[in-house]
Amino acid sequence: MGAGRIGGRVAEIAHRGLGMSVVYYDIKQNSEFEATCGAAFRATPEEVLREADVVSIHVPLLPETKRFIGKDRLAMMKKTAYLINTSRGQVIDEAALVAALRDGVIRGAALDVFENEPKLASGLAKLPNIVITPHTASATASARDGMARLAAENLIAFFEGKTPPNKVS
Numbered sequence: 001m002g003a004g005r006i007g008g009r010v011a012e013i014a015h016r017g018l019g020m021s022v023v024y025y026d027i028k029q030n031s032e033f034e035a036t037c038g039a040a041f042r043a044t045p046e047e048v049l050r051e052a053d054v055v056s057i058h059v060p061l062l063p064e065t066k067r068f069i070g071k072d073r074l075a076m077m078k079k080t081a082y083l084i085n086t087s088r089g090q091v092i093d094e095a096a097l098v099a100a101l102r103d104g105v106i107r108g109a110a111l112d113v114f115e116n117e118p119k120l121a122s123g124l125a126k127l128p129n130i131v132i133t134p135h136t137a138s139a140t141a142s143a144r145d146g147m148a149r150l151a152a153e154n155l156i157a158f159f160e161g162k163t164p165p166n167k168v169s
Contacts, residue, residue: 001024001026001045001048001055001056001057001058001059001068002024002057002058002060002087003030003033003039003058004026004058006087007024007056007058008030008037010056010058011024012037014056015037015039016037020054021038021040022038022040023048023051023052024039024040024042024048025041025042025044025045025047025048029041046076050076050077050078052078053078053080053081054081054082054084055081055083055084056084056086057083057086057087059087059088061087061090061091065091066090067090067092068091069083069091069093069096070096071093071096071100074096074097074100074105074106077105077106078106079104079105079106080107081107082106082108083097083106083108084109084111085110085112085113086112086113087113088113089111089115089116090115092111093115094114094115094120094121094124098122098123098127101127101130108130108131109129109130109131110130110131111124111130111133112133114135117135120132150166154167
């Protein structure tokens with residue numbers, strides 16, 4: 001779900017590295033993405049949910065993506081399917097996910113982001129079919145180097161009496 005820069009890279013790894021077939025949904029079809037990943041476009045999220053063995057979420061948090069995956073959409077997934085979310089926590093209704101995992105609606109899930117960070121939905125951490133990481137998707141050397149560089153640039157600008165380039169209001 002979501003064929004932007006990150007979703008595209010995940011799909012490329014899934015296809016080229018793991019030999020997976022890729023189906024995707026995005027607000028617009030992307031022929032370059034399809035060629036790179038051997039991906040097949042689906043016109044609705046529901047089509048992807050019904051078809052995919054692994055659903056990886058890569059959408060921004062917008063009013064229309066808040067709780068994008070809830071009880072009804074979880075019920076559309078295969079009982080053998082896995083759900084992965086590294087985008088934004090509020091994209092998934094965690095209470096519905098807990099119920100789906102507990103009741104065998106889907107086989108498993110992996111989350112790096114949470115609906116109400118740092119809190120987890122009641123019972124989520126106790127489930128045997130979930131992998132939870134502490135919002136570490138950005139924990140790469142290049143991402144952390146960029147964050148440090150950005151912080152230094154802001155400090156330098158501030159102490160030079162300039163407006164920091166990434167001022168938080």
